[in-house]
Amino acid sequence: MHTAITIDALRVLDAIDRKGSFAGAAGELFRVPSAISYTVQKLEEDLNVVLFDRSGHRAVLTPAGRYLLKEGRTLLDAAENLAHSTRQVAQGWEPRLRIGFNSLLPAECLFPAIKDFFALGVPVDVQIIEEVFAGAWDALQSRRVDLIIGADDISKPSGNFTSHVLGNITFTFAVAPGHPLASAKEPLTEEDISGFPAAVAADTSRALPAGHAGIFRRQRTLTAANIDHKISIQKAGLGVGWLPKPRIQELLASGQLIEKQVCEPRQPATLLAARHTDDKGKALTWFWQRLTKDPAIANWLNN
Amino acid sequence: MHTAITIDALRVLDAIDRKGSFAGAAGELFRVPSAISYTVQKLEEDLNVVLFDRSGHRAVLTPAGRYLLKEGRTLLDAAENLAHSTRQVAQGWEPRLRIGFNSLLPAECLFPAIKDFFALGVPVDVQIIEEVFAGAWDALQSRRVDLIIGADDISKPSGNFTSHVLGNITFTFAVAPGHPLASAKEPLTEEDISGFPAAVAADTSRALPAGHAGIFRRQRTLTAANIDHKISIQKAGLGVGWLPKPRIQELLASGQLIEKQVCEPRQPATLLAARHTDDKGKALTWFWQRLTKDPAIANWLNN
């Protein structure tokens, strides 16, 4: 069995530097000095690099040796971290939890739960992945995410999923104060609306055309990168369209957006939490139990 | 000599996965299957973790085993890169130079320099690797590339890098008013900061895994879908990190975010040439001196 760099060799270099000599390293590692010498010479042979200048009484690291020592410490730390986190994964904690949340919701809904989760001190990285309405189930099914907050209740695919009703979300047709439609007579007709560009949020879900839900045909569109941009576009008067009412409550109150009644109103949508029934990760389980009981989302939907 | 994780054991895991069986790994590594079995059992014993489910006919990785395999590959790559770059430090001319360039730039920018370099007649292979804006630093840090032309400054990791500035945008290290770092003594040290989760904006245009509990980094991460979510996360006090100053000017003025001085301030964001400072390769140095004086890139940016 042959390898150039070994974890043990890096440990030896580290001990030599910290103790100042081969003899000091030998003491720390419970070996004899010739074993240290053997390990260093083997490493130099395998790398084909001189690591110590032995012209003097004491061996001194060469630039290459010092480089290997320094970078090798990073590798040593990484190896220890890997052992530790592997043990934690073995105990049930998955290394990463990807939460897909509906872009209609603001990410702030998740923050109290995430804060509490981090306080547990377990080595799980949490990743918030924005998914549009239609793409949530697809993301869960294809395992781009482990948990969905804000899935719709219509396009649930076949498979072993568990879901939980979070609440309903209402939509408002909104325009900027200076937009011609702001002073138009209500309720707005399709004719009124189709004369202006519709602001559309791009759908991040794969292989789905840009969202048509709530848009009238034959109407020009201005596609935004995400829901925040859609809101900005409508505030700027560049486009009109439906927006989730809780997201723009403050903008409506301050007059930066104007709510208009339309002839064909958009029905509220039901939002679900969803997961694969069989997934057993401890972090997933923790978030599921927490978020299905969390009033923050229900409160936000109702405001 | 005793250690939990060895480079050789990780190599064995890697071969088992790639070849699909212990027997396949044995063939690839020129060993007999019982030697593979011995190595795996030794690793399991040293870690005190079951890595393979042997209830079936074929051994199947457990979640902990899969985790170790995945992260272990990072360690394997790092060890190989360390051997390579140590030789580079020792020898001067590195055998290979990998140049990552920003996909916004055309590769033609590099051609005059590469042509002149080949005319030198030195035995160095040059490799051009296309990287997206945010992925450039990751490529450099993980040593998939040795030199970056066109790096951004948003995702620059901590570490010893050299860069050459082409244009400017200022960034601010920001925390929420109620965050512990808000009242911490300035300038903040890396130690101060690494005790709190870092808010990281995921790069959606490239299939890079979002920031994970990297075995090389000790700081926890919370990955946001985009820069807006990163701002929200930091406003909520869930994470800390760098934000583009013009984007948060109003939040700073209104007190929703607090600007903190840090020991290692972030350079302005623009297209940069970037490299590891300690890398001493002669080819790297040659290209660095050549490309940082080359008007071709600056001319292209100004047109």
Add this chain to the structure above:
DNA sequence: TGTGCATGTTCGAATTATCTGAAGTTGTTG
């Protein structure tokens, strides 16, 4: 249901890697 095949394990023996102990070399210091 029985057979053949493939995968992985067990275990004794062999091989290889790493270590120890003793002696030697070299540089520094008093």
Add this chain to the structure above:
DNA sequence: CAACAACTTCAGATAATTCGAACATGCACA
């Protein structure tokens, strides 16, 4: 110049790893 310390050399001992042969088990197929 002698004493001391650091590191090297080298033969032999010990430990780790490998091999080879036999065994156990699961799967596919007739």
